[in-house]
Amino acid sequence: MAEKPVAEQAGVAAPDPVAEILAALSEQYPDAVQADTRKGYSGIVVRPEKLVEVATALRDQLGYDYLSSATAVDYLGKGDHLEMVYHVYRIRQGGPALVFKALTPRVSATLPSLISVWPGADLQEREAYDLMGIRFEGHPNLKRILLWEGFNGHPLRKDWKEAYYEQDQKPFDSRWPGGKVHRAEENNPYGRNVSYPDDFTLEGYTPPDENSIYAGLGMGVSMQELASPGLETERLIVNLGPHHPSTHGVFRMIVTLNGETIESLEPVMGYLHRNHEKIGERNTFIQNMPFTDRLDYISSMSNNFGYAMAVEKLLALGARYQPPPYRAEVIRVLMAEFTRVVNHLWAIGFLLNDLGAFFTPALYAIGERELILDFFEATAGSRLMCNYMRFGGVFKDLPERIQGIPLLTNDRVRNEPTMDFLDSLINERLPRAVDELDRYLTKSEIMITRCEGVGVLPPEMAIAYSTAGPVLRASGVPYDIRRSDPYSIYPELDFDVAVRYNGDIYDRYLIRLDEIRQSIRILKQLLPRLRETEGQPIISGTKAYSPRVPEGEAYGRVENPKGELGFYVISDGGQNAWRYHVRAPSYINLTALSEMCKGHKIADVVAVLGSIDIVLGETDR
Amino acid sequence: MYGLGVLKGMGVTLKHFMDTYIEDIQFLGKGKKTDAAFQIRQGSRARSLGLFTVEYPEEKIAVPERFRFIPFLVTNNLDDEENPGKDWCTSCGICPKVCPPQCIWIVRGTDPETGRPKPEPEEFHIDIDLCMNCGLCAEFCPFDAIKMDHDYELASYDRSGHHIFDKQRLSKEFRYWRSIAPTISAEEAEARGGWEHKDTLKEKAKAARAAKPTQESAES
């Protein structure tokens, strides 16, 4: 019953937009496009030679101006090709994604780069090159991004095995019934699983020195030249990070300065890379849920939400699928909106840190966060790594009381009915906290001087660079998935999509305040819904640890606090995902960092980065 | 006036600063670190806007029932009349299969005479360095035999020697589970139909059924 208003409200087009688009495209490019007819798949398959042309037509004639996700899939043993999958959206009209794909052989895989059509493809194509080994012709800076230059192989390919490799898929046979415990490190203490290129000898290896690192970064500046005395130059390369408090983790920026002004900036990342996607493909579907917590670890609840939605889309391809019950959806939205509040409080606090107001604003901002985390802890069992959503619902209903059980020495007990707790949190404390932050910071002249007009991202660029979330909306693009491609119970909730028009740091700060206020508005509407649905089921069907997931592909996306978080999941009917890709907003928003920083002072870089609000757990995956 | 915004902002800081002392005065003589004071300071209706911190380790926030930190294995109470200390785990193999980082190792028990598997684990190991505290093992165990602990103070000086927990280190009495999770354990007991292990309850029911007809036939 909830579906209908969704379609009406958002003006979502007829059920099969793909057929329409396909018809329009095949008129122009009769041999280049065809429908993807594999079972459970949808979208359009494009011949690689025509890829750029078709993409341009999609953007200019059909209005798909926003490239959301670009990723590669390895079909080893199932057709033996690599496939590049693109999800594009119409940012003005909203509506669902259009998927198109291009195939390339596994050996010497090459595809044309789409960076000229959507500059937002930049980092994503580099990622596909790094992890899958597809070369993109026409990409100006095609280098590894998450792994180091000397890495051997492309780890997301199905025939690549990681160190301590045990088996292709979990559960591992060695755990039961004859599970003799061992530590993986003990099996190969000196890392024999490390692989080297064929012509490599350890004796002959000399590590690259700093010169070649910088030369390799394509800065167009030779260190030797800069260092040599007598040469009159004002240009200088400054290396920021990776270990620096203002980079929010281990993130590195290499900045070329002319005087104090930034000429170019190159982000270097991957220090926290753990091949999350490969781990996800080893995991069974349910096993992967707690791993999604570790992406953007400040927003684990909504990470869960996105992943659950993606897998539910796959489950829905089967016959006996039941959608999550109403109460489950209410609770999910409750958690997701609380997460947004937590995240934005955190982002504002730490933006101020980056501006030099060390930790006082941050600590004021995250006071209320503690209470929200207390609620998460009492409901899900953990403050940060919530692992709360399940396919078809949530883990457990809200507890009756927020109550501590004393166990350790000096344990102090707090005990309140959950609904009272939520009541006063949502109606009193959170609004008070936001107002206080507002009073504290918004009018501060220092804040205004540092932020206004700095790091400006014009709207066309924000769209072209595939930025999402507050960054996109602060640039005057009112695009919010909760409205544009609605999910869960958002259609029946009353809230405004916050938007600001200057696209500078100050607006990115203000928009977070706006969004917290909107979230509180949503939370207030959820309270009566929680009361009405008390005692109703919170999960559909029976909870199974190995649900049967039908063959097919699905893209589940949610409006995460940091932007669009998408999960592209392919099932081949087995217990594990064949392909699991995360469209990480923290990562893709960085595509525009360089543009935002150009022409500003070195001290502003840190503030601009803070205003994008990244979490390295998600950036590096 | 330029600078007014900054000054107003400073006003907020000053208020926070003062509030912290006002809060202290509030609890003067009554003690700040009692449960009652704690409820006021950390509850959702906290009146003060002062310092919102807990002075660990002199006071700690008692964790809620659902809190999860490293699993433990439930056994019968040690003063149980029939089977003191018996494992609840039947080594069914679900938790090692569902565990995401695959940190559970179980050797299934076998009957030394018949060589057939018997429903208890011979060895049970959890590498707590790998355990991600997800709670899936506890969620899917059909025998309520593995539960998440609340004791998070596990720091040790050496990881290699101490962080693979064996069965003995993992086992805790059922009464411990009851004490840290009164509501959940009661719900589970209701679902099982009694406070004992599922299989024990089944056997008892079977015995009762078997006893009944004989009684009746004896009477008639």
Ligand code: SF4
């Ligand atoms: S799921 Fe429960 S009964 Fe089965 S092996 Fe694990 S602890 Fe034992």
Ligand code: SF4
């Ligand atoms: S809590 Fe999770 S990671 Fe730890 S043993 Fe249980 S299933 Fe494995």
